[in-house]
Each structure stands twice: as structure tokens, then as C-alpha cells.
Amino acid sequence: MARVSQAQARQNRDRVIDEAARLFRERGVQGVSVADLMAAAGLTHGGFYKRFASKEALVAEATGRAFAELRERLAELDSRHPGDRDGARRELLDFYFSAGHRDRAGEGCPATALGGDMAREAPESPAREPYADGVRDFARWLADDDEGLAAVATMAGALMLSRALAGSPLSDLVLAAGRRAVERGIAG
Amino acid sequence: MARVSQAQARQNRDRVIDEAARLFRERGVQGVSVADLMAAAGLTHGGFYKRFASKEALVAEATGRAFAELRERLAELDSRHPGDRDGARRELLDFYFSAGHRDRAGEGCPATALGGDMAREAPESPAREPYADGVRDFARWLADDDEGLAAVATMAGALMLSRALAGSPLSDLVLAAGRRAVERGIAG
DNA sequence: TGTACATCAGTGAACGCGCGTTCACTGATGTAC
DNA sequence: TGTACATCAGTGAACGCGCGTTCACTGATGTAC
Numbered sequence: 001m002a003r004v005s006q007a008q009a010r011q012n013r014d015r016v017i018d019e020a021a022r023l024f025r026e027r028g029v030q031g032v033s034v035a036d037l038m039a040a041a042g043l044t045h046g047g048f049y050k051r052f053a054s055k056e057a058l059v060a061e062a063t064g065r066a067f068a069e070l071r072e073r074l075a076e077l078d079s080r081h082p083g084d085r086d087g088a089r090r091e092l093l094d095f096y097f098s099a100g101h102r103d104r105a106g107e108g109c110p111a112t113a114l115g116g117d118m119a120r121e122a123p124e125s126p127a128r129e130p131y132a133d134g135v136r137d138f139a140r141w142l143a144d145d146d147e148g149l150a151a152v153a154t155m156a157g158a159l160m161l162s163r164a165l166a167g168s169p170l171s172d173l174v175l176a177a178g179r180r181a182v183e184r185g186i187a188g
Numbered sequence: 189m190a191r192v193s194q195a196q197a198r199q200n201r202d203r204v205i206d207e208a209a210r211l212f213r214e215r216g217v218q219g220v221s222v223a224d225l226m227a228a229a230g231l232t233h234g235g236f237y238k239r240f241a242s243k244e245a246l247v248a249e250a251t252g253r254a255f256a257e258l259r260e261r262l263a264e265l266d267s268r269h270p271g272d273r274d275g276a277r278r279e280l281l282d283f284y285f286s287a288g289h290r291d292r293a294g295e296g297c298p299a300t301a302l303g304g305d306m307a308r309e310a311p312e313s314p315a316r317e318p319y320a321d322g323v324r325d326f327a328r329w330l331a332d333d334d335e336g337l338a339a340v341a342t343m344a345g346a347l348m349l350s351r352a353l354a355g356s357p358l359s360d361l362v363l364a365a366g367r368r369a370v371e372r373g374i375a376g
Numbered sequence: 377t378g379t380a381c382a383t384c385a386g387t388g389a390a391c392g393c394g395c396g397t398t399c400a401c402t403g404a405t406g407t408a409c
Numbered sequence: 410t411g412t413a414c415a416t417c418a419g420t421g422a423a424c425g426c427g428c429g430t431t432c433a434c435t436g437a438t439g440t441a442c
Binding site for chain 3: 193196238
Binding site: 027028030031105111112114115116117118119120123128131132135136139146147149150152153154155156157158160161163164165166167168170173174176177178180181184185 | 215216218219293299300302303304305306307308311316319320323324327334335337338340341342343344345346348349351352353354355356358361362364365366368369372373
């Protein structure tokens with residue numbers, strides 16, 4: 001294979017970002033190589049730097065993409081529960097505190113799956129902005145003011161701990177306890 | 189330098205674990221090399237495998253050490269507030285949700301700082317046991333039953349997010365919101 | 377208590393490997409006429 | 410609409426580097442007598 005059409009090239013770039021958004025959440029930024037990412041998108045690693053300035057630049061784009069997926073999911077929930085944010089939120093929490101979500105980080109909440117990596121990114125890392133924007137929007141969707149931020153904290157903490165505690169009975173317990181705490185917080 | 193006394197050798201091994209417990213929390217397991225760890229303990233990297241079976245084995249020991257430090261801290265709080273767990277807990281929360289704690293992960297809560305790495309450890313990783321034991325003990329100290337687990341979730345989530353959001357106004361807000369949520373949860 | 381020597385904690389060079397990144401090359405795409 | 414050729418998306422080999430791990434060596438420690 002050699003040169004492809006411009007439309008195909010745009011699609012290829014897009015697929016790299018999609019795969020990065022998935023794999024960075026699943027294995028961590030340091031756990032995925034440029035070659036892994038390109039292979040996941042069906043390409044060889046040599047062309048990477050034709051499309052991205054660096055791995056760091058892709059981390060920023062993939063972070064934005066992962067939160068864009070989350071925004072879409074929230075919009076779908078709203079359209080399935082028109083004028084009923086409480087109902088939409090209940091459906092989100094059903095998913096959020098599920099064993100399936102715990103076991104599939106690659107398709108799950110980016111605030112949690114990328115949180116540990118983001119905490120160690122350089123202060124000027126270009127990924128920090130899309131991350132902060134994403135968390136802000138997620139918190140606002142959950143509840144007004146600081147209640148939303150507290151909810152995100154409990155949700156992200158419970159999910160991260162349930163993954164770190166996988167294999168222990170605590171893994172399921174922390175999900176259940178987190179859910180009760182969030183529901184009480186938003187109700188109260 | 190060459191052979192040292194057995195007592196010195198034990199001290200050296202101990203210092204490597206202490207430095208690992210600090211550096212793994214600060215930079216992540218993948219962010220610290222064996223050579224970094226040995227250098228931090230004032231040694232050269234060659235001798236590492238005389239004292240540890242592998243880097244993975246050290247991760248397990250360092251995880252245990254980090255939680256041992258936490259247990260000591262909690263015991264100190266109890267002895268400073270005899271028969272007054274509420275007072276001890278209030279002092280812990282003052283520290284936990286502080287900017288200083290956010291900015292010094294190496295000396296801070298291992299449940300949070302090691303959580304992201306632990307979530308991606310292999311299911312049979314020897315580090316999972318000391319991690320789970322540590323989280324269980326921390327939760328029990330905070331409150332009875334699931335209330336303690338919910339508190340750890342909110343605390344770990346708020347601290348992780350505040351680090352990931354460093355540089356944004358949300359960083360301080362999520363700490364404050366997390367603290368209010370924990371206090372309401374434990375009081376309720 | 378003193379001597380002779382085996383042990384072994386720590387050193388530093390080396391190993392194979394995979395990383396992020398670069399680059400000369402290929403050949404289909406896109407365009408100028 | 411058809412031809413000639415410049416462009417450039419993707420390839421695959423190569424780069425320097427740092428990783429986890431191994432190993433021959435050194436010389437002070439610990440022990441047997």
C-alpha cells in the first residue's frame with residue numbers, strides 16, 4: 001500500500017484517535033506504544049509523525065475524543081428521558097456502578113480511566129485542557145454547582161478503587177457503597 | 189565500596205523500599221526505573237537483584253510499606269485524640285483535602301496515588317493483596333461498614349481529580365466539594 | 377585474642393529488547409493542461 | 410475526456426536511548442580454628 005485518497009487519510013487519522021482513546025483508557029498512556037496504536041488502526045508505525053506532532057499531542061486529542069464520547073452518551077440519555085434528568089441520571093448510575101463498566105475501562109468513563117495518568121502529566125501538558133473541560137461538563141450534567149463535582153469524585157473514586165480491588169470482595173462493595181453515597185448526595 | 193555488614197545491608201534494603209514507596213506514588217510504577225530507585229537509596233543498580241526477585245516484587249513490598257505508613261499516621265491521630273475518633277477523623281480530613289496533600293503525592297494517600305497503577309496490574313500481581321488490605325483497614329478506620337468504603341471512594345476520587353485538574357480552578361473546588369460530601373456521609 | 381580464609385553485599389559493564397522518532401522510498405492520487 | 414507529472418499517505422528500516430535483568434569481579438565482613 002502507498003498513497004491513499006485524502007478522504008481515506010482523514011478516516012485513518014480519525015481511527016488512530018479512536019483507538020488511542022480506547023487503549024489509553026484501557027492500558028494507560030505509558031502502556032501503549034505508538035506502534036501498538038498504529039497497528040490497532042491497521043497501519044504501520046512509520047506514518048505516525050505525518051499526522052501527529054508527537055505521542056503527547058495524540059494524548060491530548062485522544063483525551064478530547066474520549067470525553068466527546070461521554071458527552072454523546074449523556075446526550076443520548078437525555079433524549080431517551082426527555083425533560084427527566086433524574087431518570088437519565090438513574091440510568092447513567094446503573095451503568096456507571098456496574099461490573100461491566102469496571103471490567104471494560106477502554107469504553108468507560110475517561111475522568112476515571114485517564115485520571116491517574118493526567119495527575120502525572122506535566123503542568124503544561126496539552127491534554128490537561130480537554131480533561132478539565134470534560135470533567136467540568138460531566139459534573140454540570142450530574143448536578144448544579146459543587147454537588148456535581150462531589151458526585152464525580154465519588155463516582156471516579158469508587159470506579160478506580162473497584163478496579164484496583166478486582167479479585168477482592170471489596171471490589172463489588174465499593175461500587176455499591178459509592179452508588180448509595182451519590183444518590184444520597186444528589187437527592188439531599 | 190564492596191561488602192557491608194549484615195545490619196547495613198538490611199538497612200539498605202529497607203531504604204530501597206522506602207524510596208520505592210515514595211517514588212511509585214509520586215511518578216507511578218512505570219515512571220520510576222530500577223536504576224532510579226537504587227540511586228535514590230544511594231546505591232548502584234547492579235545489586236538490586238540480590239535483594240529483590242524482580243521489580244514487580246518490589247512493587248508489592250512498596251505498596252505494603254506505603255500502607256504501613258498510613259496505618260502509623262492513623263494510629264498517631266488516635267493517640268492524639270484519645271477516645272475521640274470524630275476528632276481524629278476531622279484532623280485527617282483537614283490534611284486529606286489540603287493543597288499540600290494534593291501537591292505531594294509521594295508522601296500521601298497510597299489508595300489514591302497507587303490506585304490507577306493497581307487497576308492495571310495483572311490479576312495475580314502480588315501487589316494487589318497489600319493494596320486491598322490497606323484499603324480495607326483505611327475504610328474501617330474511617331467508619332463502620334460500607335460508610336467507610338464510600339468515604340474512601342469520595343476521598344480518593346476527589347484527590348485524584350484535584351491532581352488531574354491542577355492548574356484549573358476546579359482543582360480546589362473538587363477538594364472542597366469532596367470534603368463536604370464525606371462529612372455529610374459520615375455524620376448522616 | 378589472633379590468624380586464615382570463605383562468604384557475599386555491592387559494583388559496573390554488558391545483554392537483548394522495545395521505545396519514540398526520523399527518513400529515504402514507493403506508487404496511487406490529484407491536478408494542470 | 411485524456412495525458413503527464415508533481416504530490417504526498419503510508420511503508421519499513423534505522424537512529425539513539427533507557428529499560429529490566431544478568432554476571433564476573435572486588436574486597437570488607439563474618440567465621441572456623
